[in-house]
Amino acid sequence: MSYFSVIKISLKTLRVALVLASVNIACVIVLEVFTSSVLAQQADSTASISPRKSGGFLADNFYLPNDSMLGFVEVPAGTFQMGSNPLIDPMAFENERWSEARRQGAVDLPPFYISRYEVTVAQFSAFVEATGYRADPMSIQGAPDHPVSYVSWTEALAYARWLELQLKESAHTPTVIKELLQGGWRLTLPDEAQWEKAARGTDGRIYPWGNQPRKDRANYSGATTTAVGSFNCPECVYGLSDMSGNVWEWTRSPYQSLPFDPNDDRESLSEEALWVMRGGAFSDAESNARSAVRGAADPGARRPFIGFRLAISRL
Amino acid sequence: MLSLPAKTSSKGQSRRKGAADKLSPQEAVRTLTGQSLFLVPAAFTFVFFLISFLPRVQSNDVIILSFWLATAVLALWLVVLFMRSKRAGAAKKFILAKPRPQHYLQAMVHLSVYTYWGWYWPPVQEHALLLIAQIFFAYAFDILLAWTRRENYLLGFGPFPIIFSTNLFMWFRDDWFYLQFLMIAVGFMGKEFVRWNRDGKSTHIFNPSAFTLGLFSLLLILTNSTDITWGPQIASTLSLAPGIYTYLFLAGLVVMYFFSITLVAASAATVLFGLSALYYSLTGVPYFLDSEIPTAVFLGLHLLVTDPSTSPRTPPGKLIFGILYGLGVFALYTILSSFGAPTFYDKLLCVPLLNLSVQWIDRAVQSLRDKPALERIGLGVVPSRRANLGHMAVWIVFFATMTLIGKTDGRHVGDSLPFWENACAEDRIHGCDRLLLLESTYCSDNSGWACNELGAHYAEGRIISADPDRASTYFARACELRIQAGCLNFLDPSTVSHTDPRTFDLRLLLRQGGKNLMDMPEDELYERACEHGWQFACRNTISAL
Incomplete structure (x- = not known):
């Protein structure tokens, strides 16, 4: 092969690469513009509410947010695409792939409610104080409005059970929530699919606010936790805060390969237990702040970067 | 002033009350008299105090304080006794008797048991320094107690078997170690004060170590605080030494x-x-x-x-x-x-x-x-x-x-957990109680499998009254110990899942009183499990062949 042939092939390859890159950039711009406009519409309806804007947290109501739904936001029924497509999201990890044959899969979920903020130190402390629960002392030492951390999966569930009982009995509980709980809905951790839908909505975005990483939207690549709701995120679906970063969030799903199975994983009982956590933490890079990232931890793990949020759903 | 060596007047000694009464004329070889004898308990107290600066004692604040408090009591007692003795002009005495075999031979047998057992159970080695410290404490205490009651003290190996036999059955955990000195003191006081006439001689009624052990055991049981001692561990780990x-x-x-x-x-x-x-x-x-x-x-x-x-x-x-x-x-x-x-x-x-x-x-x-x-x-x-x-x-x-x-x-049939599972299933006497007891012990030892089984018993309510809260606690513990069935049971206790013990669980379940199986090769472990009646382990062993 002559030098000329090599140069010719190289130039051809370069030209193809340039064309592909241009198309790719164009696609990304179109997608970004499209998602921004959709997000802006969604955000208008749910408007990001910081605790301060909404009147803060209620000390006499277990330090839950002071709004008509105690900080719970409805996620309507419907289908969403779960998992990652590496063509759209080059940072996608292998465990986000739906199956060997498909990159993503459609999951249809009934309606559920999810808390706008991660559970705070003040909320968890109220539980520890009321029940004498022997939690890790580090879990209640942080600032009251920061997300609770150093909580194991079992402690997160224990808190959820306690709070459910309190809300069922408390005179301050909004009627809607009381009716839900009395009607068989449960206050618990969200499952993996609920969490992902709540984070990225139905349009397949990579981050809760869009497809590009934005340090002004979430606490990641940082040094420590921030108060819940510190980051304004008008584009975030359903107006949820900290679905990226701050602390990883426990879910009620055992860690297993996708496709997502809402049923309990009772077939692989001999495996060592691992439970899914989502959302990345303050110390993680942008790749872990993506909505489809799947982390897993030993259910007894108590770490400074693992917390949780709650959901109300019909089980 | 030290006077050495004066022949003991057997007549004079035989009239005195207390320990010296038991001394036969052949046993009492010489006496030491003088105010300077106070240096002996002072030396025991000082060495005891010095031990408190060694790393084993320094590792825990409560032990340090226990040592210092005991030192302060001994020192104060010594000073008061010295002043009183000086004022009265009555010198104290040591009677140096021929060593008694029931003291030194017993102590040597005790020591040999510590050595053999401690070879296989490290906490005994860690306790060795505290054991030595107790001997210094015991000597100082015993001398001062004797001199408070009379003029002489029979210096021999007496405190050795008392300390050794007490510690062979019970010692307090670090955070409660001050009670150890109290227990020793009570033993010596029992020997000194609780006496009767037997065959015409004044002698102590109770075996000093058994007296204090019995008394403290009773108090611990009555106050439901039996977990502040190493007693149960001591009892169960003796069998770690092969051929005990x-x-x-x-x-x-x-x-x-x-x-x-x-x-x-x-x-x-x-x-x-x-x-x-x-x-x-x-x-x-x-x-x-x-x-x-x-x-x-x-x-x-x-x-x-x-x-x-x-x-x-x-x-x-x-x-x-x-x-x-x-x-x-x-x-x-x-x-x-x-x-x-x-x-x-x-x-x-x-x-x-x-x-x-x-x-x-x-x-x-x-x-x-x-x-x-x-x-x-x-x-x-x-x-x-x-x-x-x-x-x-x-x-x-x-x-x-x-x-x-x-x-x-x-090997004993009661070592096998499957034996008790069968005994419980067949409703044999104490079968279910023992099963629960064993599972509770293994759960405390961090066997997630045992915690899940316990949780299941409390959730199902078949062999013990149903207690959802307790079931939840055990399931949570099993889950934190990475038993997936425990997590699922914790999530939804209405459907209880069971699983076979993992390799790690078997290492705990097959210990037979505490033998360390952590490094045992897996094939040997499964063979052992099969011998203990674990059917799944027999299948594993066969498939490995």
């Missing part, structure tokens, strides 16, 4: 030979072996959880109950004393279980009561005087060395037989 029954048997022979206590130890052991066998044949389950005679009881019947000063002197009296000890331990095991108290205290609680019965036993057997038939088998009222040797021979044959049929160091 044979070892204790051999060590016991030394004591039997020198102090003629064969009838006490052998009759107690025979009663326990016999009752255990009878119980098993009637019920199909072992009486004691994991042995025919628990190792700590076997130790106790050789080295705790056999103090010559506080046990009967005649052969028939010793026989009755031993039988009563055996019966007492057997009964207390059930009584303590029924109150939900740890059964470990069975061997300790009955000794003081038996000590109280010694005079009664001695009197009762006097009616057996001049019975040639009894004398022929060495059970005449008058003791003889030859008879003791004969009893030792019988005991050796008996123990050898028990060993040959696997009733001592061999």
Whole structure:
């Protein structure tokens, strides 16, 4: 092969690469513009509410947010695409792939409610104080409005059970929530699919606010936790805060390969237990702040970067 | 001023009360007199204080404070006593007697048990320094106590067996270590104050270590604070030393030979072996959880109950004393279980009561005087060395037989958890209680499988009343120990999942009293599990072949 042939092939390859890159950039711009406009519409309806804007947290109501739904936001029924497509999201990890044959899969979920903020130190402390629960002392030492951390999966569930009982009995509980709980809905951790839908909505975005990483939207690549709701995120679906970063969030799903199975994983009982956590933490890079990232931890793990949020759903 | 060496006036000594009363003219070799003798308890106190600066003591604030508090008490007592003695012009005395074999020989046997057991159970090694410190404390305390009550102190090896035998059965955890010094002090005070006349001599009623152990055991049980000592661990880890029954048997022979206590130890052991066998044949389950005679009881019947000063002197009296000890331990095991108290205290609680019965036993057997038939088998009222040797021979044959049929160091049926699962399923007596007890012990040892099983029992409510909160707690613990079934059960207790023990669980479940199986190769572990009745392990072993 002559030098000329090599140069010719190289130039051809370069030209193809340039064309592909241009198309790719164009696609990304179109997608970004499209998602921004959709997000802006969604955000208008749910408007990001910081605790301060909404009147803060209620000390006499277990330090839950002071709004008509105690900080719970409805996620309507419907289908969403779960998992990652590496063509759209080059940072996608292998465990986000739906199956060997498909990159993503459609999951249809009934309606559920999810808390706008991660559970705070003040909320968890109220539980520890009321029940004498022997939690890790580090879990209640942080600032009251920061997300609770150093909580194991079992402690997160224990808190959820306690709070459910309190809300069922408390005179301050909004009627809607009381009716839900009395009607068989449960206050618990969200499952993996609920969490992902709540984070990225139905349009397949990579981050809760869009497809590009934005340090002004979430606490990641940082040094420590921030108060819940510190980051304004008008584009975030359903107006949820900290679905990226701050602390990883426990879910009620055992860690297993996708496709997502809402049923309990009772077939692989001999495996060592691992439970899914989502959302990345303050110390993680942008790749872990993506909505489809799947982390897993030993259910007894108590770490400074693992917390949780709650959901109300019909089980 | 130290006066050396003055021949003791036996007449003068024999009139004094207390420990020195027991001194025969041949034993008292010389006395030391003078105010400078106060330097001896001062030196014991000072060395005791210095030990508090060693790393083992410095590792825990409570132990440091315990040492310093004990030092302060001893120092204050010493100063007061010195001032009073100086003011009165009455010098204190040491009587240096020929060392007594019941002190130094017993102490050497104790020490050999510590060495052998400590070789296999590291906490004994860590405790060694505290044991030495207690000896210094005991000497200082005993001297000051004696000098407070009289002028002389019989200096010998007396405190050694008291400290050693007390610690062979119980010592307090680091955070409660000040109670250890209190326990030792109570033992010496019991020896000093609780006395009676026996055969015309003033002597202590209670075996000092058994007295304080019994008293503290009772208090711990009554206050439900039995977890502040290492007692149960001490009792269960003796079996970590291989062939511990044979070892204790051999060590016991030394004591039997020198102090003629064969009838006490052998009759107690025979009663326990016999009752255990009878119980098993009637019920199909072992009486004691994991042995025919628990190792700590076997130790106790050789080295705790056999103090010559506080046990009967005649052969028939010793026989009755031993039988009563055996019966007492057997009964207390059930009584303590029924109150939900740890059964470990069975061997300790009955000794003081038996000590109280010694005079009664001695009197009762006097009616057996001049019975040639009894004398022929060495059970005449008058003791003889030859008879003791004969009893030792019988005991050796008996123990050898028990060993040959696997009733001592061999594997015990009660070690197997599947045995108790079957016993519970078949509704055999105590089957379910023992199963719950074992699972609870293994759960505390971090076996997630055991925690899940316990949770399942409380969730299902078949063998114990249903208790959802307790079930939840056990499931959560199982889950945190990475048992997936535990997590799923915690999430939804309405459908209880079970699973086979993991390799890590087997390493805990098959320990037989605490043997370390953490490094055992997996194939050996599964083989062992199969031998213990775990069917899944047998399948694993077969498939590996």
